[in-house]
Amino acid sequence: MSDLTLETGEDIVRVMCECCGNEKKRVWGFVSKSGDAHAVYYALLNVTEERPRVGLTLSIGPWWEDTEPSQRSWCQIDIQTEPDNFQFEIKDPKESNFYPWEKGGNPLSAEQVAASGMTDEIQIVSKFIVQTDPAISSYLDGHAINSVGRGPRDADGQQHSC
Numbered sequence: 636m637s638d639l640t641l642e643t644g645e646d647i648v649r650v651m652c653e654c655c656g657n658e659k660k661r662v663w664g665f666v667s668k669s670g671d672a673h674a675v676y677y678a679l680l681n682v683t684e685e686r687p688r689v690g691l692t693l694s695i696g697p698w699w700e701d702t703e704p705s706q707r708s709w710c711q712i713d714i715q716t717e718p719d720n721f722q723f724e725i726k727d728p729k730e731s732n733f734y735p736w737e738k739g740g741n742p743l744s745a746e747q748v749a750a751s752g753m754t755d756e757i758q759i760v761s762k763f764i765v766q767t768d769p770a771i772s773s774y775l776d777g778h779a780i781n782s783v784g785r786g787p788r789d790a791d792g793q794q795h796s797c
Contacts (some may be wrong), residue, residue, distance in 0.1 A: 639668055639759075641665070642666075644663040648660065659681055673760070674693060680770070680780065682780070687776075689774070692739055704738050710745075711723050723761060
């Protein structure tokens, strides 16, 4: 039994990409581990692409009150569907449209993730998010985005990159 739980954000945000002009959808949420705030994520669903792809910006570390960003680390993960599984690739943090995201903590590249010893935790948490967030899992499974518990919202005129 997993000691992780998920709380989804309340919106599915419609954003326009500044580099390609295509519409994207953004969702977010919080992951708790053994009842403690453990991770925050933002997922950009690339809904106009032929193959489902998610850009997951994931911060892991203590997120409860009175904690500092220096106690957390974050990375950018590209998630694509493959036959019968998902492919996860840690990208340069500058590829996240949240960069430099000071509140998320220390940004980590793939090499820095490996050196920090966080690879297993990042894999566990990101797979949990992909399997548990209904908007992300439905989209990656090739279905309409499951919006149960979330309402649509525009991104207040902000442009975002792929």
